Amino acid sequence: MINIPRGTQDILPKDTPTWRYVESKLNEIAATYNYKEIRTPMFESTDLFARGVGDSTDIVQKEMYTFKDKSDRSMTLRPEGTAAVVRSYIENKMHGDANQPIKLYYTGPMFRYERKQKGRYRQFVQFGVEAIGAENPAIDAEVLHMLYHIYTSFGLKSLKLVINSIGDMDSRTEYKEALVKHFTPHIGEFCQDCQNRLHSNPMRILDCKVDKDQPSVKTAPKISDYLNDYSKNYYEQVKKNLDILDIPYVEDASLVRGLDYYTHTAFEMMSETEGFGAITTLCGGGRYNGLLEMLDGPSETGIGFALSIERLLLALEAEGIELEAEEPIDLFVVTMPDTETHGLKLLADLRTSGISCDMDYLKRKVKGQFKQADRLNALYTVVLGSEEIASNQFKLKEMKSGSETVLPREEIITFIKERR
Structure with missing residues (x-):
C-alpha cells in the first residue's frame, strides 16, 4: 500500500x-x-x-x-x-x-x-x-x-x-554590530546554527529554539536601544x-x-x-x-x-469553537425500481437550474433512501412513484419541519429556489 x-x-x-x-x-x-x-x-x-x-x-x-x-x-x-x-x-x-x-x-x-x-x-x-x-x-x-x-x-x-x-536599515546595521560584539565571547556555547549566524544574521540567535535559555541571550542588547x-x-x-x-x-x-x-x-x-x-x-x-x-x-x-x-x-x-459550515443539498429524489430514469431526468433539470440534488444508486428501499437523505442533510425530498408521474403531482417534504407540499413537476424548481 x-x-x-x-x-x-x-x-x-x-x-x-x-x-x-x-x-x-x-x-x-x-x-x-x-x-x-x-x-x-x-x-x-x-x-x-x-x-x-x-x-x-x-x-x-x-x-x-x-x-x-x-x-x-x-x-x-x-x-x-x-x-x-x-x-x-x-x-x-x-x-x-x-x-x-x-x-x-x-x-x-x-x-x-x-x-x-x-x-x-x-x-x-x-x-x-x-x-x-x-x-x-x-x-x-x-x-x-x-x-x-x-x-x-x-x-x-x-x-x-x-x-x-x-x-x-541603519538601525538594524548598528544593532547587528552590537549583537556580534555581545555574542562573540560566548558563541562556542551555542548550537552550530547560531555559530554560523553570528556574522551573517545575529538577530536569528535571539529566536533560536535550542539556545533560548542561554544566559547571554537573556542579557543581549535590545533593539529599542539602537533605534x-x-x-x-x-x-x-x-x-x-x-x-x-x-x-x-x-x-x-x-x-x-x-x-x-x-x-x-x-x-x-x-x-x-x-x-x-x-x-x-x-x-x-x-x-x-x-x-x-x-x-x-x-x-x-x-x-x-x-x-x-x-x-x-x-x-x-x-477554544471549543465549532463553525457552522454544513453544506446541505437542496433535494433528494426518492425513486422506485421503475422510475429511476425519471429520477435521472429530474436531477439533470434541477442541476442545470442551480439546485443541488442527488438520488439513490444502490437499490435501497424507500425507508433506506429517506435515511440517506438525512445523512446528506437534504432540505427537501420528493418521491417519484408511478402514480406521481402519471398525475404530475409530486409531494415535496421539508425534512426539518416535516411539512409537505404537492406541486406539478414544472413548479418544483421555482418552489425550492424561493424557499432556499
Whole structure:
C-alpha cells in the first residue's frame, strides 16, 4: 500500500465544508479592506527565495523543496508567499499603477521540510496579505487591524498580539554590530546554527529554539536601544494608531522575526489557550523596506502577514469553537425500481437550474433512501412513484419541519429556489 507522504494530510469531504467556509470568510474580510487576490506559481526560481527570504534562514538552509528542471535550472516549491508576490509586483510593473498602494492577498499551499508537529505540516495552506507602495504608520495599523479582525471574527478570544520595532536599515546595521560584539565571547556555547549566524544574521540567535535559555541571550542588547529618531517616531505613531483602533497589544523587545527583509514594525499573533501546544504563534508578519530592491525592483516599501489555516483551525478546536459550515443539498429524489430514469431526468433539470440534488444508486428501499437523505442533510425530498408521474403531482417534504407540499413537476424548481 502506498501511504501519504509524511507531514502532509488528506482533507476529506467531511472537513472540506469547514475549509471552504474559512477560506470564503478570509476572502470576504480581505475584500472589505480593498485587497485584491493574486495567484502566483507553486514553484519559482530557487534564487528568488535565497535572495528574498535570506540564505542564512532556516527556510533556505534546511526546509526548502528544491529540484532541477529539465533545463537544469534550480526550482523550489514556494516555502512562503511574500517573495513570490513581490516578484510578481516587480515583473508586472505594479508600481506604475495609478491606484497606490497595491493591496494584495493570496491563499495557497506552501512547502517546508520541517519536523512534523501538531498543527504544522510540510505542505500547509497559507493566507497572506501584502500592502506595497506606502511607508506610513497608518497602513501598518490597517494591516494589524485586519489581522485582529480575522481572528476575532471566528470567535477566538485567547489572543495576544505582540509587536516590536526592529528599526530601519541603519538601525538594524548598528544593532547587528552590537549583537556580534555581545555574542562573540560566548558563541562556542551555542548550537552550530547560531555559530554560523553570528556574522551573517545575529538577530536569528535571539529566536533560536535550542539556545533560548542561554544566559547571554537573556542579557543581549535590545533593539529599542539602537533605534534612530525616525524609527522611534514611526513606531510611536504605529502604537498610537493601534490605540485609536482599540487593538490590544503587548510590546516585546526580543521579537525580531527571522527573515532578512523585515524592518520597522514586526508582529506575531499568539494563542494563549491552554492546551494549544508549545508553539503558540498563530501568525507573523511585518514591514519590509528594501526587499524590492534586493529583488532588483524599485525602492518601494511594503508590509504584510501570513497565517496558516491549519493553525487557525487548531486554535478554534482548542477554544471549543465549532463553525457552522454544513453544506446541505437542496433535494433528494426518492425513486422506485421503475422510475429511476425519471429520477435521472429530474436531477439533470434541477442541476442545470442551480439546485443541488442527488438520488439513490444502490437499490435501497424507500425507508433506506429517506435515511440517506438525512445523512446528506437534504432540505427537501420528493418521491417519484408511478402514480406521481402519471398525475404530475409530486409531494415535496421539508425534512426539518416535516411539512409537505404537492406541486406539478414544472413548479418544483421555482418552489425550492424561493424557499432556499
